[in-house]
Amino acid sequence: MKYINFNNAGSSKPLNIVNEEINSFLEIENNYGGYYAVVKFKNKLNCFYNNLSKLINCKQKEISFLTSTTLAWNLFFNSLQIKKNQNILIFENEYGSNLIYYKNKRHNLKIVNIKKNGKVCFEDLKKKINKYTKVVSLCHVATHCGNKIEAEKICNYVKELFPEVICVLDACQSIGQVEVDVKKINCDVLVGSGRKYLRGPRGTGFIYINEKIRNKISPMILDMKNSEIIGDKIKIKKSHIFENYEFSPSLQVGLSKALEKVNEYGIYNIEQNIIKKSKYFRKKLENFNQITFFENLNTLTGINTLKIKGLSSLKIYTYLLSKGILCSISKYSSSLLYFNKLTVNDLIRISIHQYNTYDDINYLVKCLIDLITKKAII
Ligand SMILES: Cc1ncc(COP(=O)(O)O)c(C=O)c1O
Numbered sequence: 001m002k003y004i005n006f007n008n009a010g011s012s013k014p015l016n017i018v019n020e021e022i023n024s025f026l027e028i029e030n031n032y033g034g035y036y037a038v039v040k041f042k043n044k045l046n047c048f049y050n051n052l053s054k055l056i057n058c059k060q061k062e063i064s065f066l067t068s069t070t071l072a073w074n075l076f077f078n079s080l081q082i083k084k085n086q087n088i089l090i091f092e093n094e095y096g097s098n099l100i101y102y103k104n105k106r107h108n109l110k111i112v113n114i115k116k117n118g119k120v121c122f123e124d125l126k127k128k129i130n131k132y133t134k135v136v137s138l139c140h141v142a143t144h145c146g147n148k149i150e151a152e153k154i155c156n157y158v159k160e161l162f163p164e165v166i167c168v169l170d171a172c173q174s175i176g177q178v179e180v181d182v183k184k185i186n187c188d189v190l191v192g193s194g195r196k197y198l199r200g201p202r203g204t205g206f207i208y209i210n211e212k213i214r215n216k217i218s219p220m221i222l223d224m225k226n227s228e229i230i231g232d233k234i235k236i237k238k239s240h241i242f243e244n245y246e247f248s249p250s251l252q253v254g255l256s257k258a259l260e261k262v263n264e265y266g267i268y269n270i271e272q273n274i275i276k277k278s279k280y281f282r283k284k285l286e287n288f289n290q291i292t293f294f295e296n297l298n299t300l301t302g303i304n305t306l307k308i309k310g311l312s313s314l315k316i317y318t319y320l321l322s323k324g325i326l327c328s329i330s331k332y333s334s335s336l337l338y339f340n341k342l343t344v345n346d347l348i349r350i351s352i353h354q355y356n357t358y359d360d361i362n363y364l365v366k367c368l369i370d371l372i373t374k375k376a377i378i
Pocket of ligand 1 (some may be wrong): 009010069070071095139141142143170172173192193205229318
């Protein structure tokens, strides 16, 4: 069976050209050996930094190529000294794995409310931020709810109040479907993954560190790639500071190709296309009051979460899978704070990308209507 992928927030279908690029680099490795291939095709590998720096508007040396958002995020937090009297400010859409980190480290956490309309409550932010706030960590688009958070407004507001606060943006779900300009947003750190809306390969991710905060960070993993011993001192290099010796060059060129295509097509065009499709999908189902959607139409992205009265998420997921439709279940663990507030345990997530056609969406809608109207046998 050929599946239609509506789980782009999990992992999208990589562009054909991305897979071709990876395969051709593997051929190169086959010919030249893994190490000489890197020497010989250095320029090709460097295109990754060029393409990503263009997309997010930063310097190439401020980027490190990594394997995932989780790794990037943890490398950053574990490389920063956070004192006992300092606090970290997060929001109610925080990603589950990040919550595990805070709990494990017993950091002093302050959690800012997100209002019913999906927007951050600035009064609460103002109340909770103080001179002991070391980091404000913000999830641009959450895994479990597709509202786009006003990152630019929040980071600028924070910096105005406390310029020394480090603003970290989790762009895992936004990069590739939403404009992410680190200068405009005014964030110091940004993390993301390649396999989601960028349509890059699995096992890729990255981190951006504003060079202005470089001296506040002591990278937790040092090796011969990012540092050297000079006399009795260790000198840490200024570029790509979180990279270590071993990496996957074929995946780096694959992600680079995906970034090149996003830049060529234009993030604005991609965003508009995706929003239009999300709205189309939701509109087709608006007369079925058994379905509840959880996003605000004014801050919509490609991520749409829903529940259907009388049907468990697992039932819906299994039924759609039997119809050749891939979606996902957003579970409680993906964001304890959000699900606690919502008082539901899980939701169905339909995450639409630009390459999903209107025919794909019509078929999904038809299947969902069959399910609601009990035409479908489950
Ligand atoms: C908002 C958000 N942050 C972080 C992550 C973790 O990304 P990765 O699995 O690439 O480490 C995810 C994954 O879905 C996510 O949705």
